[in-house]
Amino acid sequence: MDCNCTNEYKQLDQKDIDFLINLLGADRVLVGENINEDYSHDELGGISKMPEVVAQVLSTEEVAKIMTYAYENTIAVVARGSGTGLVGSSVPIFGGIMIDLTQMNNILEIDEENLTLTVEPGVLLMEIGKFVEDHDLFYPPDPGEKSATIAGNISTNAGGMRAVKYGVTRDYVRALTVVLPTGKVIEVGGKVVKNSSGYSIKDLICGSEGTLGIITKAVLKLLPLPKKTISLLIPFANLETAITTVPKIIKSKAIPTAIEFMQRECILAAEEFLGKKFPDNSADAYLLLTFDGNSKEDIEKDYDRVAKICLDEGAIDVYITDTDERKEAVWSARGAFLEAIKATTTEMDECDVVVPRNRVAEFVKYTDELQEQFNIRIRSFGHAGDGNLHVYVLRDDLPKEQWQKKLHDVFECMYKKSVELEGLVSGEHGIGYAKRPYLFNQLGNDSIDLMKNIKLAFDPKNILNPGKVCQ
Amino acid sequence: MDILVCIKQVPETSKVEVDPVTGVLKRDGVDSKMNPYDLYALETALRIREEVGGTVKVISMGPPQAAEVIREAYMMGADEGVLLSDRKFAGADVLATSYTISQGVRQMGHIDLILCGKQTTDGDTAQVGPEMAEYLAIPHIANAIKIEELKDKSIVVKMDMPNTVEVAEIQFPCLLTVEKEIYQPRLPSYKKKLEIKDREVKMLSLKNFADQDEKRYGLNGSPTQVERIFPPAVNTDKEIWNGSGAELADKLTAKLKKSKFI
Numbered sequence: 001m002d003c004n005c006t007n008e009y010k011q012l013d014q015k016d017i018d019f020l021i022n023l024l025g026a027d028r029v030l031v032g033e034n035i036n037e038d039y040s041h042d043e044l045g046g047i048s049k050m051p052e053v054v055a056q057v058l059s060t061e062e063v064a065k066i067m068t069y070a071y072e073n074t075i076a077v078v079a080r081g082s083g084t085g086l087v088g089s090s091v092p093i094f095g096g097i098m099i100d101l102t103q104m105n106n107i108l109e110i111d112e113e114n115l116t117l118t119v120e121p122g123v124l125l126m127e128i129g130k131f132v133e134d135h136d137l138f139y140p141p142d143p144g145e146k147s148a149t150i151a152g153n154i155s156t157n158a159g160g161m162r163a164v165k166y167g168v169t170r171d172y173v174r175a176l177t178v179v180l181p182t183g184k185v186i187e188v189g190g191k192v193v194k195n196s197s198g199y200s201i202k203d204l205i206c207g208s209e210g211t212l213g214i215i216t217k218a219v220l221k222l223l224p225l226p227k228k229t230i231s232l233l234i235p236f237a238n239l240e241t242a243i244t245t246v247p248k249i250i251k252s253k254a255i256p257t258a259i260e261f262m263q264r265e266c267i268l269a270a271e272e273f274l275g276k277k278f279p280d281n282s283a284d285a286y287l288l289l290t291f292d293g294n295s296k297e298d299i300e301k302d303y304d305r306v307a308k309i310c311l312d313e314g315a316i317d318v319y320i321t322d323t324d325e326r327k328e329a330v331w332s333a334r335g336a337f338l339e340a341i342k343a344t345t346t347e348m349d350e351c352d353v354v355v356p357r358n359r360v361a362e363f364v365k366y367t368d369e370l371q372e373q374f375n376i377r378i379r380s381f382g383h384a385g386d387g388n389l390h391v392y393v394l395r396d397d398l399p400k401e402q403w404q405k406k407l408h409d410v411f412e413c414m415y416k417k418s419v420e421l422e423g424l425v426s427g428e429h430g431i432g433y434a435k436r437p438y439l440f441n442q443l444g445n446d447s448i449d450l451m452k453n454i455k456l457a458f459d460p461k462n463i464l465n466p467g468k469v470c471q
Numbered sequence: 472m473d474i475l476v477c478i479k480q481v482p483e484t485s486k487v488e489v490d491p492v493t494g495v496l497k498r499d500g501v502d503s504k505m506n507p508y509d510l511y512a513l514e515t516a517l518r519i520r521e522e523v524g525g526t527v528k529v530i531s532m533g534p535p536q537a538a539e540v541i542r543e544a545y546m547m548g549a550d551e552g553v554l555l556s557d558r559k560f561a562g563a564d565v566l567a568t569s570y571t572i573s574q575g576v577r578q579m580g581h582i583d584l585i586l587c588g589k590q591t592t593d594g595d596t597a598q599v600g601p602e603m604a605e606y607l608a609i610p611h612i613a614n615a616i617k618i619e620e621l622k623d624k625s626i627v628v629k630m631d632m633p634n635t636v637e638v639a640e641i642q643f644p645c646l647l648t649v650e651k652e653i654y655q656p657r658l659p660s661y662k663k664k665l666e667i668k669d670r671e672v673k674m675l676s677l678k679n680f681a682d683q684d685e686k687r688y689g690l691n692g693s694p695t696q697v698e699r700i701f702p703p704a705v706n707t708d709k710e711i712w713n714g715s716g717a718e719l720a721d722k723l724t725a726k727l728k729k730s731k732f733i
Binding site: 228232233276277278279280296307311317318319320321322323324325326329330 | 483502504505507510546654655656657658659660661662664
């Protein structure tokens with residue numbers, strides 16, 4: 001996708017660079033050839049553009065000073081974490097200043113009396129998981145990409161693999177420190193369990209993809225760590241049987257933390273990519289369920305019912321994944337699916353629609369039909385339990401023009417279908433740059449205008465991550 | 472082919488804690504599991520059975536609750552299992568353990584091949600397998616990473632030695648200890664769990680053995696004096712290299728080769 005936006009922002013000159021060097025020191029200001037090409041794109045957004053300068057910040061004050069300066073001078077600014085986004089949210093399509101927050105990566109406080117964790121924005125998801133577990137606590141959101149930063153997760157309201165039972169990132173954000181596009185700093189929320197104090201700005205910032213403010217500190221809600229987890233890997237003869245079983249599992253009122261589906265092709269790709277074997281690859285489709293609790297016996301009671309439902313519905317068997325080694329063998333493959341599929345093709349794009357949980361089977365079946373109809377490879381895996389699908393369309397050997405045409409047509413069909421099934425454009429990856437047309441199509445003018453006005457209220461000069469989400 | 476797999480119940484956590492005062496492993500509140508290396512041995516046995524037919528038996532030694540790992544082996548596909556359990560076996564060192572299991576093996580009927588994991592994750596000695604083979608007077612190979620060929624009367628095995636990888640042919644009956652590279656173990660099956668609900672785990676004690684001399688078992692048969700127990704050091708060494716891309720690539724290749732990754 002090419003960017004056809006016109007640049008109304010001030011181009012940076014030496015004076016602006018000097019301001020940044022003065023503020024941060026020359027080491028933390030990257031210009032010209034010193035800017036790594038990685039800063040120009042994310043993992044999949046299909047768009048790239050180099051920032052004019054990268055500012056590596058260490059504190060809220062630095063971010064506030066840069067934002068104030070940018071506001072006074074009408075310079076476009078984009079905040080960036082690990083760059084693991086999939087829709088181009090962190091791509092500086094108007095150039096300008098990129099604020100790299102990855103060095104603000106300190107865990108500031110664990111409060112065991114309020115069960116909260118206070119972190120800087122650049123702390124990685126994997127670090128949070130490990131840190132809190134050492135304190136017998138638990139941060140439930142579990143997106144596949146563990147090298148994402150926490151602020152990136154908050155900005156897309158990432159969901160992940162435990163959403164069925166525990167909800168998504170937004171449910172675990174207690175408070176945020178946010179630098180507004182004007183340079184002012186606000187604190188929203190608090191270490192409180194309840195909050196009815198006016199509009200919830202905190203919840204608006206969650207999922208705003210860096211368009212309303214820059215998160216420089218977050219207070220996260222923690223839970224006591226469940227002592228044990230057991231996963232069930234359930235092979236089925238085909239995907240349809242697998243997925244039609246899911247609503248029956250949900251109806252049984254057993255609450256697994258995760259219900260994932262995967263197909264044999266993805267497993268083979270992951271085996272190839274990781275260079276290690278999956279414990280079973282004989283079936284065409286699998287469900288992967290996880291249960292947590294405080295003892296093996298409790299969890300066994302829980303999953304027993306579900307295992308029987310699956311066998312009744314035609315599962316070939318139910319494999320028990322109960323030890324660290326077994327979990328590692330199964331979940332490392334699940335975690336590598338995206339990269340593994342990427343490695344099998346030249347280019348790909350994804351659709352992360354979310355549909356009501358009892359419509360997942362219908363949607364996945366439809367993507368299979370599209371594969372035939374358009375003669376293009378489509379791979380999908382994802383969160384069957386929460387209705388959020390990750391469908392990847394693969395370019396393989398298609399010439400560029402044909403690829404773009406086919407991709408466009410396939411996406412049109414998929415988003416149309418998702419609307420028909422009462423779904424939404426994005427479950428967890430966000431809108432960013434790439435998915436705007438589909439959002440506009442679905443929401444209509446009244447909703448988009450309201451979003452634009454919200455953006456205007458936060459960012460009167462439209463300098464923070466312009467051209468994204470609702471613009 | 473009749474295959475016997477030796478398995479052991481070990482603490483579930485890899486973070487072994489040692490009481491600093493008594494030097495004893497803290498096992499309270501720690502769940503147990505089958506020694507991870509034994510899963511590779513069991514998988515190897517099941518694959519061989521799938522190829523040439525036969526039986527897979529498992530044997531373990533431990534307190535009565537260790538029967539749980541035998542049931543787990545059933546859930547993976549083992550045909551029958553024996554637990555050697557007797558208070559008189561308690562406190563055994565490597566020598567007494569090897570002798571006890573070798574006595575148990577003699578009660579198991581015809582066996583062509585004995586498979587063990589390379590080592591356990593609690594004791595870490597890697598000696599019980601080979602010592603058992605010595606007591607049974609059969610040939611043995613340690614650290615097997617691949618079965619190259621299965622013949623009528625022998626098996627060709629690739630083994631991982633400190634500086635080399637060697638291939639050897641060994642005649643049945645024999646004993647192999649296997650490394651984790653050999654096969655990815657299958658997961659326990661819930662369907663089998665339902666099937667084997669009533670399958671027996673046979674218990675054997677000293678009185679079932681040919682040699683009932685108590686001096687050879689448990690603490691009495693253990694010449695090893697343990698001075699101190701401590702968790703193995705965790706190696707977090709890092710090396711940082713500088714240089715051009717080409718230099719670094721050469722260096723990396725050399726390092727990977729040296730570590731036998733490539």
